[in-house]
Amino acid sequence: MIIRNGNIHIGNGKVLKDYDILIDKGIIERIDKNIMDENKEIIDAGGKQVFPGFIDPVSSFGSMDISFSMKDNNEISNPITPECKIKYSFNHREIELEELYKVGITTIGASPGNSNIIGGQMAAYRTYGKNSNTMLIKELVGMKGSVIKNVKEIYGERKSAPMTRMGIFAELESFLKNRLEFNMEVQSIVEDIVEGKLPLFITANEAMEINGLINLIKEFNINLVIVGGYQAHKCLDNFSGLNISLVIGELIYLTQGRYNETDLYKIGKFEEKGNPVSFTLTGDYSPSGKVKYLWNGIEFYKSGVSRESLTRMMSLNPAKILGIDHILGSIEEGKIADIVIYDNDPIETYNSRVEYTIINGEIVYSREGERC
Amino acid sequence: MLIIKNAKIYTMADRIIDNGYIVIEDGKIVKVDDYNNEDLSKFQGEIIDANGMVVLPGLIDCHSHVGGMNFSERRSIDDLNEMTNNITADMEAIYGVDPQSQDFRYAYESGITTLGITPGSGNVICGLVFATKTYGDNIFDMSIKNPVALKVALGGNPKRTYGDRKLSPSSRMAIPSIIIDLFDKTERYMKDKEAAQLGRKDMPSYDKNLEAIIPVLKKEMPLKIHCTQFDTMTAIEITKRFDLNFSLDHAWGASEYMEEIVDSGCSIVFGPVGSIKSFGEARLIDIESVAELDNRGVLTALTTDAPILSIDSLIHHAGEAVRSGLEVERALKMITINPAKILGLDDRIGSIEEGKDADILLFQGIPAYNTNAKLINTIINGEVVFSFNAI
Numbered sequence: 001m002i003i004r005n006g007n008i009h010i011g012n013g014k015v016l017k018d019y020d021i022l023i024d025k026g027i028i029e030r031i032d033k034n035i036m037d038e039n040k041e042i043i044d045a046g047g048k049q050v051f052p053g054f055i056d057p058v059s060s061f062g063s064m065d066i067s068f069s070m071k072d073n074n075e076i077s078n079p080i081t082p083e084c085k086i087k088y089s090f091n092h093r094e095i096e097l098e099e100l101y102k103v104g105i106t107t108i109g110a111s112p113g114n115s116n117i118i119g120g121q122m123a124a125y126r127t128y129g130k131n132s133n134t135m136l137i138k139e140l141v142g143m144k145g146s147v148i149k150n151v152k153e154i155y156g157e158r159k160s161a162p163m164t165r166m167g168i169f170a171e172l173e174s175f176l177k178n179r180l181e182f183n184m185e186v187q188s189i190v191e192d193i194v195e196g197k198l199p200l201f202i203t204a205n206e207a208m209e210i211n212g213l214i215n216l217i218k219e220f221n222i223n224l225v226i227v228g229g230y231q232a233h234k235c236l237d238n239f240s241g242l243n244i245s246l247v248i249g250e251l252i253y254l255t256q257g258r259y260n261e262t263d264l265y266k267i268g269k270f271e272e273k274g275n276p277v278s279f280t281l282t283g284d285y286s287p288s289g290k291v292k293y294l295w296n297g298i299e300f301y302k303s304g305v306s307r308e309s310l311t312r313m314m315s316l317n318p319a320k321i322l323g324i325d326h327i328l329g330s331i332e333e334g335k336i337a338d339i340v341i342y343d344n345d346p347i348e349t350y351n352s353r354v355e356y357t358i359i360n361g362e363i364v365y366s367r368e369g370e371r372c
Numbered sequence: 373m374l375i376i377k378n379a380k381i382y383t384m385a386d387r388i389i390d391n392g393y394i395v396i397e398d399g400k401i402v403k404v405d406d407y408n409n410e411d412l413s414k415f416q417g418e419i420i421d422a423n424g425m426v427v428l429p430g431l432i433d434c435h436s437h438v439g440g441m442n443f444s445e446r447r448s449i450d451d452l453n454e455m456t457n458n459i460t461a462d463m464e465a466i467y468g469v470d471p472q473s474q475d476f477r478y479a480y481e482s483g484i485t486t487l488g489i490t491p492g493s494g495n496v497i498c499g500l501v502f503a504t505k506t507y508g509d510n511i512f513d514m515s516i517k518n519p520v521a522l523k524v525a526l527g528g529n530p531k532r533t534y535g536d537r538k539l540s541p542s543s544r545m546a547i548p549s550i551i552i553d554l555f556d557k558t559e560r561y562m563k564d565k566e567a568a569q570l571g572r573k574d575m576p577s578y579d580k581n582l583e584a585i586i587p588v589l590k591k592e593m594p595l596k597i598h599c600t601q602f603d604t605m606t607a608i609e610i611t612k613r614f615d616l617n618f619s620l621d622h623a624w625g626a627s628e629y630m631e632e633i634v635d636s637g638c639s640i641v642f643g644p645v646g647s648i649k650s651f652g653e654a655r656l657i658d659i660e661s662v663a664e665l666d667n668r669g670v671l672t673a674l675t676t677d678a679p680i681l682s683i684d685s686l687i688h689h690a691g692e693a694v695r696s697g698l699e700v701e702r703a704l705k706m707i708t709i710n711p712a713k714i715l716g717l718d719d720r721i722g723s724i725e726e727g728k729d730a731d732i733l734l735f736q737g738i739p740a741y742n743t744n745a746k747l748i749n750t751i752i753n754g755e756v757v758f759s760f761n762a763i
Contacts, residue, residue, distance in 0.1 A: 066650040097649050252646065252688070255679040258478050259444040289657065292646040295688045298743040348743055350691030351700075 001361060002035055006045030006341065011052040011315040011330030013308030021050070023337040026361035031333060043363075048355060049345045051311065052331050053106025053338030055318035058144070058201060058227050058247050058280045060287050062095035062110055062125065062132075074115040076154050079162060080175055082186045084120030086110045087139060092132045100127040101357040101365050103290045104340030105281075107137060109322050114146035114203045114228075114284055115154045117162070117171050121189070122201065124322050126338075128357075128364040141322045143193055146203040147172065147213065148228065150284060169212055172202075176220065196221040196243060199323065203227040205249070205260070205284070207234040214238050225321055228284065230256055233263035236270050245276040245321045250283040251296050268305030271313060278318040294346050301347050310347050337361040373397050373417025374754060376732065378407065379427040382701065384709040384723040394427070396730040399754035404724055422734050425748060428704065429724050430485025430731030433686050434503075434711035435596070435621045435641045435675035438487055439469035439476060439511070442679060453494035455533045458541065459554055461584040463499030465491050466518050471511045475679050479506040480750050481758050482684035483739070485731040486516065488715050490621075493525035493598040494533045496541060496550045500584060501596055503715045505731070507750075507757045520715050521619070522588050524551060525598035526606055528653050548606055555614050558585040594618050594716075596641075600653045601625035608636045619714055621675065624654065627661035630668065639671035639714050642706075643689050644681045659689075660696040662706065673711035674703075690740035700741045707740075730754035 001023040008016040008031065022030040022037065063086055065072040072089035075081045090110055100108070106127055112119030122142040129135035147168050156163035162171055179190045192198035200217075204210045205228040214235065217224050224242070226232060228249035248267060251257030257264075271277035279296050281287045297310055319329020327336050338359050344352035357365040374396040381389040383404065395403035395415045405411060440452035451468035454460045469489055479487065485506055491499035502518035504511060526547055535542030541550060561582045568575040587593035595618040597607045604620060611618045620626075621641040626633060633640065645659045665672045674689040676682065686707055693703040712722025720729050731752050737745030750758035 061648075066648075099649075252682045252685045253680070254443045255475065255478070255682040256444075258682050258684070259442075259474070287648055289646045289648045291659075291692055295646065295685065298688070302744045302746075349741060350688075350694045350743060351741060353695060 001043065002037060002040045003043045003045050003050060003339065003341070006048055006050035008050045008331055009052070009311045010332065011311060013312050021331065021339070023358075023361045026337055028331060028333055028335050028337050031331065043341070043356060045341050049342045050331065051104065051340050051342070052315040052329055053340055053357070053359065054104045054293065054314045055107040055109075055278075055322070055329060056100070056105050056280050056282070056293065057109040057278050057318035057321045058111045058122075058282055059108035060111065060113055060282050061098055061100065061108055062091055063089035064094065064286065065089070065091070066094060071113065073111070074113040074119065076115050079117045079151060079155055079171060081116055081120055082118050082143060082175070082182065082189060084112060085123070085139075086112055086120060087123045087132070087136065090123070090125060090132050092129065092135055095125070095127060098290055100290050101359065102354060103293050104342070104346075104354055104357060105290065105293060106338040106340065106357065106359050107324075107328060109141055109318070111201065111282075112144045114148055114150040116146060117151055117168055118143065118145040118175050120144060124324055126359055128359050137328070138322075138324055140189070140198070141324065142199040142201045142225065143189065144201045145172065147209050148203050148205050148284060165209070165212070169216060173216055194220045194222060196223040199223040199225050199245070199321065201225040201227050201247075203249075203284075205230045207231040210235045211238060214242065214244075217242070227280070230260035230262050233266040236266065239275075246270070246278070247318070247321065248277070248279040250281055250288045250292060251299050252292055253283050253288050256283060257299065264300045264303035265305060268300055268303065268309050271309050271317070272306065276317045276320050278313050278321055297347050307347060373415060374420065374730075374751075375412070375415055375417050376420045376422050376427060376734070377412060379422035379425060379734070381427045381724055382704060383725065384429050384705055385725050388701070394724060394732065396732075396751070396754045399730055401724060401726055401728050401730050404726055420734070420749070424736070426735045426738055426745075427724070428483070428733045428735065428739070429708045429722055430733060430750070430752065431483045431686055431707045432486045432488075432673075432711040432715070432722060433484055433675050433678065433683065433707070434488035434673055434714050436487040436489050436678050436683070437492060437680070438479060438489060438678050438683060439471060439473040440465060440489065441492065442473065442475070450492065452490070453492035454499070455494040458495050458530060458534055458539075458550060459497040459581065460491075460495050460499050461497045461522060461554075461582070462580040463491055464502070464518065465489050465499060466502045466511055466515060469504075469511050471508055471514060475683055476506045479678075479683045480752065481747070482687070483733045483735075483747050483750055484683055484686055485750065485752050486712070486715075486717075486721050488520060488711065490521070490523045490596060493523070493529040496525060496530045496547055497554060498523040498525055503717055505752055507752045516717055516720065517715070519593065520717070521594045521596040522584060523596045523598070526603040527598070527600060529598065544603070544606070548610055551610055552613065555585065555589060558582045558589055562586060562589065588616060589614060591615070591617050596621055598622060601628075601655060604629040604632065608632055608638070611636070611638070622677075625656045625658060626665060627658045628656065630661070630664060633665070634668045634670060639673070640665055641673045641675050641711070641714060643675040644677045644685070645689060645692055646681060646685070659692050662693050663696060663698040663702075666698065666702055666706075671710055671713055672706055673714050674706045687739045687745075691743065694740050700738060703740050
């Protein structure tokens, strides 16, 4: 397949004007001007905007079991469940229902929810495919936990620990230090976490929760991903010298961004200094519908964050956060061909629509209604 | 007197003035016209030069819970769901609304100048809706009209509230008869009152609940029906039986009931969009239906259901309608003149016309088209209540 004459947003913020992309066997083979190959299917992207498939790094899609009241992404029998793996809850039919690829989201970091201090192991999935096996990109891309009120709501209500933030942080510290409580597999995972080899994703919204986390992880070499982070703008100065990424939670549902006065401009400036910042459709309790993905991006853009920064936040940064940037997250030779083509730039105008979504080099959605 | 000149004016009254001026006096629009130096010189007052800017009437969300609900971390309130009886027709939303809520500020700082504030959907008959400006200290001074509609809820919300307590309704089957029996009772009450006035009967004892329903049955006030997917047919059947004016609010799945909606003569308040899809009520969230509804002559507005979704996402909603293929001007009507009509207040708000309230916005860029269109000023009742430079 050749995507011809597109404005190619590489993913790192740079744009190549009127370049072709040659895709072979699901891989981006070449990016160049005027690639000639008569045997290839041609997609004319003249005047159109070509992006790497968008990545939502922390998502509950696929694992909520939406028809049942008990959710499959929260094992609420114990606040520390590092042995739990999201892959056992991932229902490809459920994520298919939302059709995330129709706004251009091609990869998610499937993730346990926010009810446990340590909820379990994340995995990266494609948003389209035959089954949960073929959609799996990588197992164990991170360990997911939470220090927000959801934990207290579940356990405190039962009069069991943790009932307070003190309890939450005490148990989180124990998890990092008392490794021997766990089986061998989990012990080695915790070792990877404290050595910074495996990222630790923790949902923390309020400044006091974020600063608490920073204080707790200081003594380790942890690669911390703060999720939610509605008041992260108040804590950015405390991040220096630490390995911290940010995944800002969904801003519009329940007016979260406004109530927290989330300073998106300041967070954008932090990104522009080279820090991995991204955003997600998922809020405290559940994800929002796909249209809000662009709305959240637009909220950053409206606050004055640069257009280049936005592209990074939607592609390369989340790939880095999930540790899959060697295969995804940008349009570069050798990477997997996950590509979305818009008629106009969706961050600049509402008058924009996905023309094609390509996953693994296959067209999975086209505006003409052809699904291959 | 306040004069806005050199403006591109989207009047929302079927006219875009490329270079026009607006004269405001005593909170009202007294003159709107194409630029003409001679005419303009007749007016003396403070001048806003809107050179390069787009001017719109204040935005309206006619289905909102602002000031009466808040689901934030520190201040969780719900004063708009009196879930102690499935029928609470006489509950007035205005008494549940705190004008000090920060959501009002978010509203006028984002260009929303009027809200239709409605009780929640926890009951079958929820209560009375009122319309209010978004700027002020006292909700009774801010209010434009109370009531403007009676809110009714179909489907999952009342079912969940009462079904969880093993009370009626615990299924959709029970909901219609609750409404029908109540309206029948109101009709008898009205007849008894008429008979009493003619001296044929004793006056029935005053029933505040039924009194609230009388204007609906007389078609003086619409029903505002919380409704999605296949509940649409329930709504249409009940309103037809009593020959009522009504709007279908939320209206997810409208595209599958297009013919029935058009035939019913109702208006549509569509939204919010951006919920996850699931089975049942959220199976189909079809923003693309608003273009077709508009084409078919159905009066259609958009809603954020704020604060369920942030009030400022009203512009995202109009933008999403544009993405689905609707022309920008028609999408903007769905957040200005159309909701004004649904509230029955289009004689006062919703467009820039002489004699109307001076609720006016100045933008750099076109909202619902340019994602970063910037609100420069919000004017409510002729008063500048927000200026971009001031923050």
